[in-house]
Amino acid sequence: MLKVIRHKGFMKKTLWALAVVIIISFGFFGQSFLFRDSSTANYAGKIFGKKISIREYDFNRIQTDLQLRLQYGSEYKKIAEFINIFAQTWDRIILLHEANRQRITVPDEMVVSTIQHYPFFLKNGVFNQALYTQILNNAFHIQPRDFEEGMRDSLKIAKLFEKETENITVPDEGVLEYYTQRNEKAQVTYGLVSTDQYLSDVPFDDVQAKNYYLSHKEEFMLPPMINVEFIQVDFPKGHPAPNPDGEAENTPAPDGEGIPGQNAVSDAAKETAWQAAQDLADAILMDHTNLKTVASENKKIIRESGFFSLQKPDLSMGWSFPLIQQLFELPKGQILGPVEASDGYQILQIKERREPTLPDYPSVQDNVKAAWIKGEAKKIARKKADQFLGQIREALSQPGNPGFKTIAENLGLAVSQTPVFQRGEYLPNIGLSRDFQEAAFALKNSSDVSAPVETEKGFYLLILDSYVPVDMEKYKEEKTPYLQEILQEKKAKAFEEILNRLRLDANLEDHTPEIYRLNTNEPGA
Numbered sequence: 180m181l182k183v184i185r186h187k188g189f190m191k192k193t194l195w196a197l198a199v200v201i202i203i204s205f206g207f208f209g210q211s212f213l214f215r216d217s218s219t220a221n222y223a224g225k226i227f228g229k230k231i232s233i234r235e236y237d238f239n240r241i242q243t244d245l246q247l248r249l250q251y252g253s254e255y256k257k258i259a260e261f262i263n264i265f266a267q268t269w270d271r272i273i274l275l276h277e278a279n280r281q282r283i284t285v286p287d288e289m290v291v292s293t294i295q296h297y298p299f300f301l302k303n304g305v306f307n308q309a310l311y312t313q314i315l316n317n318a319f320h321i322q323p324r325d326f327e328e329g330m331r332d333s334l335k336i337a338k339l340f341e342k343e344t345e346n347i348t349v350p351d352e353g354v355l356e357y358y359t360q361r362n363e364k365a366q367v368t369y370g371l372v373s374t375d376q377y378l379s380d381v382p383f384d385d386v387q388a389k390n391y392y393l394s395h396k397e398e399f400m401l402p403p404m405i406n407v408e409f410i411q412v413d414f415p416k417g418h419p420a421p422n423p424d425g426e427a428e429n430t431p432a433p434d435g436e437g438i439p440g441q442n443a444v445s446d447a448a449k450e451t452a453w454q455a456a457q458d459l460a461d462a463i464l465m466d467h468t469n470l471k472t473v474a475s476e477n478k479k480i481i482r483e484s485g486f487f488s489l490q491k492p493d494l495s496m497g498w499s500f501p502l503i504q505q506l507f508e509l510p511k512g513q514i515l516g517p518v519e520a521s522d523g524y525q526i527l528q529i530k531e532r533r534e535p536t537l538p539d540y541p542s543v544q545d546n547v548k549a550a551w552i553k554g555e556a557k558k559i560a561r562k563k564a565d566q567f568l569g570q571i572r573e574a575l576s577q578p579g580n581p582g583f584k585t586i587a588e589n590l591g592l593a594v595s596q597t598p599v600f601q602r603g604e605y606l607p608n609i610g611l612s613r614d615f616q617e618a619a620f621a622l623k624n625s626s627d628v629s630a631p632v633e634t635e636k637g638f639y640l641l642i643l644d645s646y647v648p649v650d651m652e653k654y655k656e657e658k659t660p661y662l663q664e665i666l667q668e669k670k671a672k673a674f675e676e677i678l679n680r681l682r683l684d685a686n687l688e689d690h691t692p693e694i695y696r697l698n699t700n701e702p703g704a
Contacts (some may be wrong), residue, residue, distance in 0.1 A: 216235040225274055229652060233694060240268040242329035245319055249297060256453065256519065261505050265691050270678065271336070273685050275573075278335040285334040285341070290327055293334060312560065343677055344670035354356060354662050358654050364647035366599045368583055368621045370571075370592030371565040375497040383548060391551040392540050399543045404533040405498075406507055409516075410479040411471060412456040413523040415448045449519075454519035456524035462542040463514055463526070470528050486533060497521050510692045557637070564631035564638035567592065571628055571640065577662040583628065583642040596644065615639060622646075 233687055244264060248255045277587035295306040302310050316323055321329075326692040391397065463473050474481045492503045497520055509515055511530050514527035540547065567590050574586045587594045597606050602616050618629045622643035631638035 200684040226685040243268045274336045278339040283338050285331045348663045362649045365619050367641045368596045369639045369641045370587035370594045374557045374560045379557040381552045381555040388551045392547045400535045404486040404488045406486045407484040407528040408530040408533040409525045410474045411523045411525045412452050414452045560637050
């Protein structure tokens with residue numbers, strides 16, 4: 180035990196950079212693995228040929244969740260639905276294996292200093308022993324020794340990160356280039372050679388369309404579909420949100436119907452519902468039971484979404500698109516949640532999956548016809564764009580020319596001008612086109628016309644109207660934070676590559692889908 184923190188009030192102020200926060204945020208977030216079936220496994224899995232017990236896996240799963248809670252604080256609930264905690268746990272175990280292999284150790288003093296600097300445990304800016312104990316017992320439901328040993332492991336990973344990335348540097352010219360790409364501005368005039376205007380010029384050829392179907396089968400595949408089942412914990416009724424004066428709101432609904440304040444839900448009511456939902460999720464995970472059993476024991480109704488695809492999600496469920504993406508990555512039988520809905524919290528599980536299938540040609544003939552014609556029209560548009568480019572450049576080289584706009588319009592192009600923009604900005608009529616923006620910033624002077632830039636609508640020809648370079652004095656003032664940002668990005672990328680290599684070398688054998696399988700009552704489920 181770290182008695183120095185629990186009984187002696189050890190308050191050494193070690194200025195340790197909390198690199199573990201960085202690692203968890205980029206190295207674990209959203210990762211997933213392929214799972215293998217096993218009907219008799221009594222251990223969580225294997226990495227590097229070593230068995231990982233269920234107890235060890237559970238310990239690390241709890242620690243992974245705790246680190247996310249410490250990192251994100253009150254925002255944790257908002258991001259929880261997008262986290263694959265099972266895959267993140269395997270990443271943690273793999274990284275710990277590597278840290279131990281490299282004989283990385285963390286002394287008690289470093290663990291103490293790190294814990295003492297978490298805002299959770301500070302009162303009036305000073306570490307508070309009573310608050311520390313209260314939060315561990317009541318909020319995190321973990322014993323101090325387990326929390327501290329988990330923190331030691333997290334710091335091992337942090338030290339591994341620092342060790343593996345300590346030689347990464349950023350030259351001054353790299354900082355300026357990075358700064359320039361994010362702060363230079365441009366404005367261009369452009370002409371569009373639209374694909375749609377050539378659709379009628381393409382005579383339909385059924386033989387070529389069939390060949391297109393056979394060589395572009397991926398375009399016509401029916402996408403994967405899932406059916407989601409879930410249980411919901413509704414927000415408590417009769418808990419209107421307080422107004423700024425501390426009294427409950429009783430504002431009638433706009434249409435004058437309904438109970439005053441009926442739709443308002445206080446933070447306390449949400450917290451009550453979330454805790455109830457979390458208790459259900461914990462019961463499922465810790466007791467290795469299933470959704471049906473938990474719903475029955477708690478008098479909850481299991482609901483189903485019905486089959487839907489990622490391309491055509493079931494919007495009636497009120498789920499966000501990132502959540503739907505997460506559901507499609509979720510292994511069958513694994514739960515997700517609690518996830519906040521409009522009227523409560525949900526615990527979700529994939530009940531059924533349908534794999535992608537290729538429909539026969541007759542059933543998608545109209546779609547094939549439209550796709551083939553559009554492809555042929557785009558070929559015509561590309562040739563026209565090349566012709567127009569030559570004509571425009573020739574006309575602009577003549578003395579007394581009327582300018583790009585007039586020349587392009589006389590050729591039948593639709594001409595527009597962008598506002599002054601930076602990279603990454605949404606442009607009217609264009610949208611977010613990286614190719615368009617890179618072509619714009621590649622223009623060096625107002626007489627240059629870009630090569631045709633392909634987009635969904637067709638091909639654009641651009642000419643530079645104005646360019647706003649970076650303010651070098653401002654760059655000097657802002658250089659240091661940009662340097663740190665670039666350095667952190669480079670380190671993160673380098674460490675991610677190391678983690679990917681370790682994943683491959685680990686040759687993960689994962690039995691957690693079986694161990695935590697929630698849709699059967701079979702032994703081991």
